[in-house]
Amino acid sequence: MIYAPRAVAAMLGIAPTTLRTWDQRYGLGPSGRTEGGHRRYQEADVEVLRRMVMWTGQGVAPASAAVLARQEPVARPDAQRAAISDETARSARRGFLTAAKRLDESLMLELAAGLIAEHGVVSAWESVFVPCLVELGHLVAESGRGVDVEHVASASLQSALRAVPRPSRPGVLSALLSCAPDEQHVLALEALGGALSEQDCSWRALGARVPAEALCDAVHRLRPTVVLIWAHRADLAQQVPLDELGARSSALLAVAGPGWAGLSLPPLVRRPGTLTEALGLVLDRVRH
Incomplete structure (x- = not known):
């Protein structure tokens, strides 16, 4: 036409x-x-x-x-993608960090999208994206500067992760992803969402700073198979009504992020430590 x-x-x-x-x-x-x-x-x-x-x-x-x-859209894989070699990961980290320090958003997006397309979300996240974010965080903590770099890098990664096509067919909601009340860090949830999309699993994210009542209402209405809640500090994690969620839903409850370390959790609540573990937890629940 x-x-x-x-x-x-x-x-x-x-x-x-x-x-x-x-x-x-x-x-x-x-x-x-x-x-x-x-x-x-x-x-x-x-x-x-x-x-x-x-x-x-x-x-x-x-x-x-x-x-x-101008790039082809990131597609869900038909087969297992090649793992990222140590040399490729080091090179990718150098390239991404250089682009970040220059605030070169278009290059960061291009690099991130290319890694996801070639190696998949999980490998790109664990081998390249997380180490880069950690290094940028250390830069801010040590020098008190670079918050702008950290923010632009995070926004670039979020855009690249959101470009992974979601499943188009209707069906049971595999996972509901949410931040704890007053939690503003959403990038790890975006990574899990992208990884779920690659596996053709439906998911929904409630975003940052989800009030406890709103989270409970969403779980009740949507009836997801798995509910995963992210918190990066203990005081934020403690605001999540895990007991109430467990009583009101048959969904598998899981928590992630450093905020849950050392906290006492209800017996049936799972705590995956990596993106690989979180993805495996959802896939195991959905497929079995």
Whole structure:
């Protein structure tokens, strides 16, 4: 199919002027023209623009979104991806940290998306993303500077993880992911969500700072197979009503994050220590 600019704009729900701007500034234009010089978009052009709309809708800056829009979308694997070698992981960490310290959002997104596409979420997270985030955290703690770098890096990783396509078919909700009340760190939950999507498992995330009552209500309404709650400090973890959740739902309860270390948990609550363990816990419950 061949489309005129006005038709493409209508299909994507954007203004024709936006379409023209993306063409002029970022080169996201049509690949053909009529004999009279009128712009005409082919299916492949429209798909690139759909990705541009998706990325900008997630808050990615247009220039960075354009870089990602030209890439093929991250797809769920049909087979086991190759593990990341130590040498590849070291090289990827150097590249990502260099891009982070330059606040080069588009490069961080490109690197993160490439690692996920080639090696999968779990390997990319555990071998590259977590070590990079830890190093950036140490930089902030030791120097008191670099919060901007840490925030941009986290936002870039979040965008790359959200690009993993979710299952399209309806079905039982495999996992409900939530932060503890007043907990603002959501990136680990995004990583688990991306890994679940790769395994064709449905999931939903409630986001940051979920009040205890709202969490209980969501569990009651959605009836997920597994509920996993993240907390990075003990005072935040202690606000989670685990006993009430256990009494009101048949879901398997799990907690994750350093905030749960040393806390006494109800007997049936699980505490995976890594992304691999958390993913395995959900898959085991769903499939068996």
